[in-house]
Ligand code: SF4
């Protein structure tokens with residue numbers, strides 16, 4: 001996470017982080033990583049694997065520390081969807097707005 005992201009964490013709360021098939025295979029090969037995920041079974045369709053969220057806080061369970069001073073506990077191994085979530089991008093600013101954080105000042109603490 002960038003410095004801005006460590007002061008924020010908004011995109012790690014309340015969002016569905018779907019793993020690609022290759023990522024699902026990678027996570028399933030590592031007990032530490034697969035424990036951070038959940039499998040969604042959809043009838044006869046192939047199951048989808050997502051990052052798991054804490055039901056009390058809605059935070060991704062890989063997010064460590066309080067919002068405003070947080071870090072991704074699997075930063076080097078995080079899914080592509082997280083890597084693509086660039087600080088300052090429209091999706092980033094929308095996530096910040098949803099969490100009540102300024103969407104025009106990425107230095108504001110969350
Ligand atoms: S919402 Fe934006 S600033 Fe906040 S953690 Fe995500 S990418 Fe970083």
Ligand code: SF4
Nearest residue numbers: 012060062063072082
């Ligand atoms: S894997 Fe890391 S970057 Fe992705 S949502 Fe979870 S805590 Fe955030």
